Amino acid sequence: MTLKEYYQTLGISPGVYDFAIEIEEGLKERFKAIDQVTELNQMKVLWAMQKNKLAEAHFTATTGYGYNDLGRETLEKVYADIFKTEDALVRPQITCGTHALAVALSSNLRPGDELLSPVGKPYDTLEEVIGIRPSKGSLKEYGVSYRQVDLLPDGGFDFDGIKKAINEKTKLVTIQRSKGYATRPTLSVERIGELISFVKSIKPDVICMVDNCYGEFVEEKEPSEVGADMVVGSLIKNPGGGLAPVGGYICGTKECIENAAYRLTSPGLGKEVGASLGLNDKLFQGLFLAPCVVNSALKGAILAANIYEKLGFPVIPNGTESRHDIIQAVELGKPELLIAFCEGIQAAAPVDSYVRPEPWAMPGYDSDVIMAAGAFVSGSSIELSADGPLKEPYAVYFQGGLTYPHVKFGIMMSLQKIVEKGLIPWEK
Numbered sequence: 512m513t514l515k516e517y518y519q520t521l522g523i524s525p526g527v528y529d530f531a532i533e534i535e536e537g538l539k540e541r542f543k544a545i546d547q548v549t550e551l552n553q554m555k556v557l558w559a560m561q562k563n564k565l566a567e568a569h570f571t572a573t574t575g576y577g578y579n580d581l582g583r584e585t586l587e588k589v590y591a592d593i594f595k596t597e598d599a600l601v602r603p604q605i606t607c608g609t610h611a612l613a614v615a616l617s618s619n620l621r622p623g624d625e626l627l628s629p630v631g632k633p634y635d636t637l638e639e640v641i642g643i644r645p646s647k648g649s650l651k652e653y654g655v656s657y658r659q660v661d662l663l664p665d666g667g668f669d670f671d672g673i674k675k676a677i678n679e680k681t682k683l684v685t686i687q688r689s690k691g692y693a694t695r696p697t698l699s700v701e702r703i704g705e706l707i708s709f710v711k712s713i714k715p716d717v718i719c720m721v722d723n724c725y726g727e728f729v730e731e732k733e734p735s736e737v738g739a740d741m742v743v744g745s746l747i748k749n750p751g752g753g754l755a756p757v758g759g760y761i762c763g764t765k766e767c768i769e770n771a772a773y774r775l776t777s778p779g780l781g782k783e784v785g786a787s788l789g790l791n792d793k794l795f796q797g798l799f800l801a802p803c804v805v806n807s808a809l810k811g812a813i814l815a816a817n818i819y820e821k822l823g824f825p826v827i828p829n830g831t832e833s834r835h836d837i838i839q840a841v842e843l844g845k846p847e848l849l850i851a852f853c854e855g856i857q858a859a860a861p862v863d864s865y866v867r868p869e870p871w872a873m874p875g876y877d878s879d880v881i882m883a884a885g886a887f888v889s890g891s892s893i894e895l896s897a898d899g900p901l902k903e904p905y906a907v908y909f910q911g912g913l914t915y916p917h918v919k920f921g922i923m924m925s926l927q928k929i930v931e932k933g934l935i936p937w938e939k
Protein backbone atom coordinates (compact mmCIF):
# COMPACT_ATOMS: atom_id res chain seq x y z
CA MET A 512 0.00 0.00 0.00
CA THR A 513 1.08 3.57 -0.57
CA LEU A 514 1.05 6.07 2.25
CA LYS A 515 -2.22 7.61 1.13
CA GLU A 516 -3.78 4.14 0.90
CA TYR A 517 -2.70 3.39 4.46
CA TYR A 518 -4.31 6.60 5.59
CA GLN A 519 -7.51 5.66 3.76
CA THR A 520 -7.48 2.18 5.25
CA LEU A 521 -7.12 3.78 8.66
CA GLY A 522 -10.16 5.97 7.98
CA ILE A 523 -8.83 9.26 6.60
CA SER A 524 -10.69 10.53 3.54
CA PRO A 525 -8.66 11.95 0.63
CA GLY A 526 -10.11 15.43 1.24
CA VAL A 527 -8.94 15.55 4.87
CA TYR A 528 -5.56 14.11 3.88
CA ASP A 529 -4.94 16.65 1.12
CA PHE A 530 -6.04 19.54 3.34
CA ALA A 531 -3.62 18.51 6.11
CA ILE A 532 -0.71 17.90 3.75
CA GLU A 533 -1.11 21.30 2.14
CA ILE A 534 -0.92 23.01 5.51
CA GLU A 535 2.03 20.90 6.60
CA GLU A 536 3.93 21.99 3.50
CA GLY A 537 3.90 25.57 4.73
CA LEU A 538 5.49 24.72 8.09
CA LYS A 539 8.97 23.60 7.01
CA GLU A 540 10.82 26.66 8.33
CA ARG A 541 9.07 26.47 11.71
CA PHE A 542 9.99 22.82 11.99
CA LYS A 543 13.63 23.54 11.21
CA ALA A 544 13.83 26.01 14.09
CA ILE A 545 12.37 23.40 16.45
CA ASP A 546 14.97 20.88 15.30
CA GLN A 547 17.72 23.27 16.40
CA VAL A 548 16.36 23.57 19.93
CA THR A 549 16.01 19.79 20.06
CA GLU A 550 19.61 19.28 19.04
CA LEU A 551 20.82 21.55 21.83
CA ASN A 552 18.67 19.77 24.40
CA GLN A 553 19.76 16.36 23.18
CA MET A 554 23.39 17.36 23.68
CA LYS A 555 22.55 18.80 27.10
CA VAL A 556 21.04 15.47 28.21
CA LEU A 557 23.91 13.46 26.74
CA TRP A 558 26.46 15.76 28.40
CA ALA A 559 24.79 15.30 31.80
CA MET A 560 24.75 11.51 31.42
CA GLN A 561 28.39 11.32 30.41
CA LYS A 562 29.49 13.82 33.06
CA ASN A 563 27.93 11.64 35.76
CA LYS A 564 29.38 8.46 34.26
CA LEU A 565 26.08 6.73 33.72
CA ALA A 566 26.79 3.00 33.67
CA GLU A 567 24.90 -0.24 33.18
CA ALA A 568 25.29 -0.95 36.90
CA HIS A 569 22.95 1.99 37.57
CA PHE A 570 20.06 0.00 36.11
CA THR A 571 20.18 -2.55 38.92
CA ALA A 572 16.94 -2.71 40.90
CA THR A 573 16.84 -1.93 44.60
CA THR A 574 14.09 -3.07 46.94
CA GLY A 575 13.10 -2.47 50.55
CA TYR A 576 14.49 0.75 51.98
CA GLY A 577 16.55 1.36 48.89
CA TYR A 578 19.66 2.58 50.74
CA ASN A 579 22.62 3.39 48.50
CA ASP A 580 20.71 3.18 45.25
CA LEU A 581 23.47 4.41 42.95
CA GLY A 582 21.16 4.52 39.94
CA ARG A 583 18.69 6.74 41.77
CA GLU A 584 21.48 9.01 43.02
CA THR A 585 22.96 9.31 39.54
CA LEU A 586 19.56 10.03 38.02
CA GLU A 587 19.10 12.88 40.47
CA LYS A 588 22.56 14.26 39.64
CA VAL A 589 21.77 14.08 35.92
CA TYR A 590 18.50 15.96 36.44
CA ALA A 591 20.27 18.58 38.57
CA ASP A 592 22.87 19.10 35.82
CA ILE A 593 20.26 19.38 33.07
CA PHE A 594 18.23 21.88 35.08
CA LYS A 595 21.36 23.63 36.42
CA THR A 596 20.29 23.25 40.04
CA GLU A 597 22.15 22.27 43.20
CA ASP A 598 20.07 19.18 43.79
CA ALA A 599 17.09 17.16 42.56
CA LEU A 600 14.49 14.73 43.80
CA VAL A 601 13.39 12.36 41.01
CA ARG A 602 11.31 9.48 42.25
CA PRO A 603 8.78 6.87 41.22
CA GLN A 604 7.29 7.44 44.69
CA ILE A 605 6.13 10.84 43.46
CA THR A 606 2.86 9.68 41.94
CA CYS A 607 2.10 12.52 39.53
CA GLY A 608 2.65 16.20 38.81
CA THR A 609 0.13 17.35 41.39
CA HIS A 610 1.89 15.27 44.02
CA ALA A 611 5.28 16.73 43.10
CA LEU A 612 3.86 20.25 43.39
CA ALA A 613 2.08 19.42 46.66
CA VAL A 614 5.34 18.07 48.11
CA ALA A 615 7.34 21.09 46.93
CA LEU A 616 4.80 23.51 48.41
CA SER A 617 3.94 21.81 51.67
CA SER A 618 7.57 21.08 52.50
CA ASN A 619 8.79 24.61 51.97
CA LEU A 620 5.90 26.43 53.66
CA ARG A 621 5.17 26.58 57.39
CA PRO A 622 2.07 27.66 59.34
CA GLY A 623 1.69 31.43 59.11
CA ASP A 624 3.44 31.67 55.75
CA GLU A 625 1.72 32.98 52.65
CA LEU A 626 1.81 31.56 49.15
CA LEU A 627 1.44 33.94 46.21
CA SER A 628 0.50 33.18 42.62
CA PRO A 629 1.29 36.27 40.52
CA VAL A 630 0.06 34.63 37.30
CA GLY A 631 -3.60 34.03 38.11
CA LYS A 632 -5.42 30.89 39.07
CA PRO A 633 -3.21 27.80 39.19
CA TYR A 634 -3.92 24.45 37.54
CA ASP A 635 -7.25 22.93 38.62
CA THR A 636 -5.85 20.15 40.81
CA LEU A 637 -3.81 22.67 42.81
CA GLU A 638 -6.96 24.40 44.01
CA GLU A 639 -7.49 21.62 46.53
CA VAL A 640 -3.80 21.43 47.41
CA ILE A 641 -3.82 25.13 48.28
CA GLY A 642 -7.34 25.16 49.70
CA ILE A 643 -8.89 27.55 47.17
CA ARG A 644 -11.50 24.80 47.04
CA PRO A 645 -11.81 23.33 50.54
CA SER A 646 -10.10 19.97 50.91
CA LYS A 647 -8.80 17.74 53.65
CA GLY A 648 -5.13 18.35 54.31
CA SER A 649 -4.91 21.49 52.17
CA LEU A 650 -2.26 24.10 52.86
CA LYS A 651 -5.06 26.29 54.18
CA GLU A 652 -5.91 23.70 56.86
CA TYR A 653 -2.28 23.88 57.97
CA GLY A 654 -2.44 27.65 58.34
CA VAL A 655 -0.80 28.66 55.05
CA SER A 656 -2.66 31.57 53.46
CA TYR A 657 -2.90 32.20 49.74
CA ARG A 658 -2.97 35.29 47.61
CA GLN A 659 -3.38 35.61 43.88
CA VAL A 660 -2.71 38.39 41.39
CA ASP A 661 -4.27 37.87 38.00
CA LEU A 662 -2.54 38.58 34.72
CA LEU A 663 -3.62 41.77 33.01
CA PRO A 664 -6.22 41.44 30.24
CA ASP A 665 -3.41 41.56 27.63
CA GLY A 666 -1.60 38.67 29.36
CA GLY A 667 1.04 40.93 30.96
CA PHE A 668 2.14 40.85 34.60
CA ASP A 669 0.33 43.19 36.99
CA PHE A 670 3.55 44.51 38.55
CA ASP A 671 1.74 47.04 40.78
CA GLY A 672 -0.64 44.38 42.03
CA ILE A 673 2.22 41.95 42.67
CA LYS A 674 4.19 44.58 44.60
CA LYS A 675 1.15 45.27 46.79
CA ALA A 676 0.50 41.56 47.34
CA ILE A 677 4.00 40.77 48.62
CA ASN A 678 4.07 41.23 52.38
CA GLU A 679 5.99 40.08 55.45
CA LYS A 680 4.24 36.69 55.33
CA THR A 681 5.01 35.95 51.67
CA LYS A 682 7.32 32.94 51.68
CA LEU A 683 6.85 31.27 48.33
CA VAL A 684 5.79 32.45 44.89
CA THR A 685 4.35 29.87 42.51
CA ILE A 686 4.58 30.48 38.79
CA GLN A 687 2.86 28.19 36.36
CA ARG A 688 4.67 28.11 33.03
CA SER A 689 1.99 26.39 30.99
CA LYS A 690 -1.52 27.65 30.51
CA GLY A 691 -3.15 24.47 31.89
CA TYR A 692 -6.92 24.50 31.45
CA ALA A 693 -6.97 28.24 30.88
CA THR A 694 -6.80 30.26 27.72
CA ARG A 695 -4.06 32.63 28.83
CA PRO A 696 -0.73 32.55 27.02
CA THR A 697 1.99 30.20 28.25
CA LEU A 698 4.95 32.02 29.79
CA SER A 699 8.31 31.94 28.06
CA VAL A 700 11.37 31.20 30.18
CA GLU A 701 12.48 34.77 29.52
CA ARG A 702 9.26 36.24 30.92
CA ILE A 703 9.44 33.92 33.92
CA GLY A 704 12.94 35.29 34.52
CA GLU A 705 11.65 38.87 34.42
CA LEU A 706 8.91 38.03 36.90
CA ILE A 707 11.33 36.29 39.28
CA SER A 708 13.75 39.25 39.14
CA PHE A 709 10.90 41.61 39.96
CA VAL A 710 9.68 39.49 42.88
CA LYS A 711 13.22 39.13 44.27
CA SER A 712 13.85 42.87 43.92
CA ILE A 713 10.99 43.38 46.38
CA LYS A 714 11.71 40.43 48.65
CA PRO A 715 15.05 38.72 47.96
CA ASP A 716 14.56 35.70 50.22
CA VAL A 717 11.21 34.61 48.78
CA ILE A 718 11.27 31.12 47.23
CA CYS A 719 10.27 31.16 43.56
CA MET A 720 8.82 27.87 42.34
CA VAL A 721 7.89 27.11 38.74
CA ASP A 722 5.30 24.53 37.79
CA ASN A 723 7.24 23.35 34.74
CA CYS A 724 4.70 20.77 33.52
CA TYR A 725 4.72 20.45 29.71
CA GLY A 726 7.54 22.99 29.37
CA GLU A 727 10.64 20.82 29.64
CA PHE A 728 12.93 20.87 26.57
CA VAL A 729 10.68 23.22 24.61
CA GLU A 730 13.22 26.01 24.92
CA GLU A 731 17.00 26.00 25.23
CA LYS A 732 16.81 27.07 28.87
CA GLU A 733 14.72 25.95 31.81
CA PRO A 734 13.25 28.34 34.41
CA SER A 735 15.89 27.26 36.92
CA GLU A 736 18.44 29.04 34.72
CA VAL A 737 16.65 32.37 35.17
CA GLY A 738 16.36 32.40 38.94
CA ALA A 739 13.74 29.81 39.92
CA ASP A 740 14.60 28.15 43.24
CA MET A 741 12.53 25.08 42.34
CA VAL A 742 11.18 23.63 39.10
CA VAL A 743 8.63 20.87 39.35
CA GLY A 744 7.06 18.45 36.91
CA SER A 745 5.72 15.02 36.03
CA LEU A 746 7.62 12.12 34.48
CA ILE A 747 4.59 11.01 32.49
CA LYS A 748 4.87 14.31 30.67
CA ASN A 749 7.90 15.70 28.80
CA PRO A 750 10.97 14.53 30.76
CA GLY A 751 9.87 10.88 30.96
CA GLY A 752 10.04 10.70 27.17
CA GLY A 753 7.10 8.28 27.10
CA LEU A 754 9.11 5.51 28.75
CA ALA A 755 8.86 6.50 32.41
CA PRO A 756 5.92 4.50 33.79
CA VAL A 757 5.44 6.80 36.81
CA GLY A 758 7.14 9.58 38.72
CA GLY A 759 7.75 13.23 39.32
CA TYR A 760 10.71 15.54 39.81
CA ILE A 761 11.66 18.57 41.84
CA CYS A 762 14.95 20.28 40.94
CA GLY A 763 16.19 23.17 42.99
CA THR A 764 18.38 24.59 45.70
CA LYS A 765 19.89 22.24 48.24
CA GLU A 766 17.65 23.59 50.97
CA CYS A 767 14.40 23.36 48.97
CA ILE A 768 15.20 19.80 47.91
CA GLU A 769 16.12 18.75 51.42
CA ASN A 770 12.79 20.09 52.67
CA ALA A 771 10.97 18.29 49.85
CA ALA A 772 12.74 14.99 50.53
CA TYR A 773 11.97 15.21 54.26
CA ARG A 774 8.33 15.67 53.36
CA LEU A 775 8.17 13.00 50.66
CA THR A 776 9.69 10.29 52.84
CA SER A 777 10.17 11.38 56.44
CA PRO A 778 12.03 13.94 58.55
CA GLY A 779 15.49 12.52 59.09
CA LEU A 780 15.28 10.02 56.22
CA GLY A 781 14.94 12.38 53.26
CA LYS A 782 16.66 11.25 50.09
CA GLU A 783 18.34 8.24 51.70
CA VAL A 784 15.37 5.92 51.23
CA GLY A 785 13.11 5.07 48.30
CA ALA A 786 13.76 1.89 46.34
CA SER A 787 13.84 2.39 42.58
CA LEU A 788 12.29 -1.08 42.01
CA GLY A 789 14.02 -1.60 38.69
CA LEU A 790 12.66 1.55 37.06
CA ASN A 791 15.97 3.40 36.72
CA ASP A 792 16.66 2.22 33.16
CA LYS A 793 13.27 3.48 31.98
CA LEU A 794 13.69 6.82 33.70
CA PHE A 795 17.15 7.28 32.14
CA GLN A 796 16.19 6.10 28.68
CA GLY A 797 13.02 8.18 28.70
CA LEU A 798 15.02 11.24 29.69
CA PHE A 799 17.45 10.49 26.88
CA LEU A 800 14.61 10.36 24.33
CA ALA A 801 12.68 13.29 25.81
CA PRO A 802 14.11 16.10 23.63
CA CYS A 803 13.12 14.25 20.44
CA VAL A 804 9.72 13.28 21.82
CA VAL A 805 9.07 16.92 22.73
CA ASN A 806 10.12 17.80 19.17
CA SER A 807 7.38 15.55 17.75
CA ALA A 808 4.80 16.90 20.14
CA LEU A 809 5.69 20.50 19.30
CA LYS A 810 5.51 19.95 15.56
CA GLY A 811 2.16 18.25 16.01
CA ALA A 812 0.87 21.15 18.10
CA ILE A 813 1.90 23.60 15.41
CA LEU A 814 0.27 21.52 12.70
CA ALA A 815 -2.96 21.34 14.74
CA ALA A 816 -2.90 25.10 15.34
CA ASN A 817 -2.55 25.81 11.64
CA ILE A 818 -5.21 23.32 10.58
CA TYR A 819 -7.84 24.51 13.05
CA GLU A 820 -6.98 28.17 12.56
CA LYS A 821 -7.53 27.72 8.85
CA LEU A 822 -10.94 26.26 9.65
CA GLY A 823 -11.81 29.43 11.58
CA PHE A 824 -11.45 28.31 15.20
CA PRO A 825 -9.61 30.43 17.78
CA VAL A 826 -6.40 28.59 18.62
CA ILE A 827 -3.99 29.28 21.49
CA PRO A 828 -1.17 29.71 20.68
CA ASN A 829 -2.03 30.83 17.15
CA GLY A 830 -0.49 29.27 14.07
CA THR A 831 2.58 31.52 13.96
CA GLU A 832 3.32 32.32 17.62
CA SER A 833 6.47 31.06 19.36
CA ARG A 834 6.02 28.04 21.64
CA HIS A 835 6.79 27.66 25.32
CA ASP A 836 4.98 24.41 26.07
CA ILE A 837 3.60 21.47 24.09
CA ILE A 838 -0.07 22.23 24.66
CA GLN A 839 -2.36 23.37 21.89
CA ALA A 840 -5.76 24.74 22.81
CA VAL A 841 -8.51 24.96 20.23
CA GLU A 842 -11.70 26.75 21.23
CA LEU A 843 -14.31 24.59 19.59
CA GLY A 844 -17.30 26.50 21.00
CA LYS A 845 -19.68 23.53 21.16
CA PRO A 846 -19.73 20.34 23.23
CA GLU A 847 -20.37 18.16 20.14
CA LEU A 848 -17.21 19.46 18.51
CA LEU A 849 -15.15 18.87 21.65
CA ILE A 850 -16.44 15.31 21.89
CA ALA A 851 -15.85 14.61 18.17
CA PHE A 852 -12.30 15.95 18.37
CA CYS A 853 -11.51 13.67 21.31
CA GLU A 854 -13.13 10.69 19.57
CA GLY A 855 -10.76 11.26 16.65
CA ILE A 856 -7.66 11.36 18.86
CA GLN A 857 -8.82 8.17 20.57
CA ALA A 858 -9.49 6.45 17.25
CA ALA A 859 -5.94 7.29 16.15
CA ALA A 860 -4.29 5.65 19.17
CA PRO A 861 -2.12 2.54 19.11
CA VAL A 862 -3.87 1.28 22.28
CA ASP A 863 -7.65 1.28 22.90
CA SER A 864 -8.39 2.78 19.49
CA TYR A 865 -11.76 1.02 19.38
CA VAL A 866 -13.22 2.66 22.50
CA ARG A 867 -15.17 5.91 22.55
CA PRO A 868 -14.26 8.46 25.23
CA GLU A 869 -17.05 9.96 27.33
CA PRO A 870 -17.16 12.98 29.65
CA TRP A 871 -16.90 12.13 33.37
CA ALA A 872 -16.47 13.80 36.77
CA MET A 873 -12.71 13.36 37.27
CA PRO A 874 -11.35 13.81 40.80
CA GLY A 875 -9.76 17.21 41.24
CA TYR A 876 -11.74 18.97 38.51
CA ASP A 877 -14.87 21.08 39.03
CA SER A 878 -16.75 20.17 35.81
CA ASP A 879 -17.06 17.04 33.68
CA VAL A 880 -13.95 16.39 31.63
CA ILE A 881 -13.53 14.38 28.44
CA MET A 882 -10.18 12.72 27.88
CA ALA A 883 -8.88 10.87 24.88
CA ALA A 884 -5.80 8.77 25.28
CA GLY A 885 -4.76 5.41 24.02
CA ALA A 886 -1.46 5.28 25.78
CA PHE A 887 1.09 2.64 26.71
CA VAL A 888 1.42 4.36 30.09
CA SER A 889 -1.99 4.98 31.62
CA GLY A 890 -2.88 8.66 31.61
CA SER A 891 0.43 9.68 30.07
CA SER A 892 0.01 13.01 28.37
CA ILE A 893 3.37 13.02 26.61
CA GLU A 894 1.68 10.36 24.51
CA LEU A 895 -0.85 11.77 22.07
CA SER A 896 -3.83 12.87 24.12
CA ALA A 897 -6.60 15.42 24.15
CA ASP A 898 -8.83 16.58 26.90
CA GLY A 899 -11.07 19.40 27.89
CA PRO A 900 -13.60 20.43 30.51
CA LEU A 901 -17.22 20.40 29.35
CA LYS A 902 -17.73 24.11 29.90
CA GLU A 903 -17.46 27.31 27.89
CA PRO A 904 -15.58 27.91 25.61
CA TYR A 905 -15.44 24.13 25.00
CA ALA A 906 -11.72 24.29 24.44
CA VAL A 907 -9.84 21.13 23.70
CA TYR A 908 -6.30 20.86 25.04
CA PHE A 909 -4.25 18.74 22.76
CA GLN A 910 -0.79 17.52 23.62
CA GLY A 911 1.89 14.93 23.22
CA GLY A 912 2.78 12.41 20.58
CA LEU A 913 5.77 10.12 20.82
CA THR A 914 6.38 10.33 17.08
CA TYR A 915 5.49 13.06 14.62
CA PRO A 916 3.77 10.77 12.07
CA HIS A 917 1.45 9.60 14.81
CA VAL A 918 0.52 13.12 15.93
CA LYS A 919 -0.12 14.09 12.34
CA PHE A 920 -2.42 11.12 11.90
CA GLY A 921 -4.22 11.96 15.16
CA ILE A 922 -4.94 15.51 14.03
CA MET A 923 -6.25 14.25 10.69
CA MET A 924 -8.49 11.81 12.56
CA SER A 925 -9.89 14.54 14.83
CA LEU A 926 -10.86 16.52 11.74
CA GLN A 927 -12.21 13.39 10.06
CA LYS A 928 -14.65 12.78 12.95
CA ILE A 929 -15.80 16.40 12.90
CA VAL A 930 -16.32 16.24 9.14
CA GLU A 931 -18.15 12.89 9.29
CA LYS A 932 -20.56 14.22 11.89
CA GLY A 933 -21.31 17.23 9.69
CA LEU A 934 -20.28 19.67 12.43
CA ILE A 935 -18.47 22.09 10.09
CA PRO A 936 -19.10 23.10 6.48
CA TRP A 937 -16.88 20.85 4.35
CA GLU A 938 -16.81 20.63 0.58
CA LYS A 939 -13.36 19.16 0.01
Ligand SMILES: *Cc1c(COP(=O)(O)O)cnc(C)c1O
Binds near residue numbers: 687724
Ligand atom coordinates in the same frame (compact mmCIF):
# COMPACT_ATOMS: atom_id res chain seq x y z
C1 LIG B 1 -0.49 18.19 34.32
C2 LIG B 1 -0.27 19.42 35.11
C3 LIG B 1 -0.29 19.42 36.50
C4 LIG B 1 -0.65 18.21 37.30
O1 LIG B 1 -0.02 17.07 36.93
P1 LIG B 1 -0.72 15.64 37.12
O2 LIG B 1 0.37 14.71 36.75
O3 LIG B 1 -1.88 15.59 36.19
O4 LIG B 1 -1.14 15.52 38.53
C5 LIG B 1 -0.01 20.60 37.14
N1 LIG B 1 0.24 21.73 36.46
C6 LIG B 1 0.25 21.77 35.13
C7 LIG B 1 0.53 23.06 34.42
C8 LIG B 1 -0.01 20.62 34.40
O5 LIG B 1 0.01 20.67 33.08
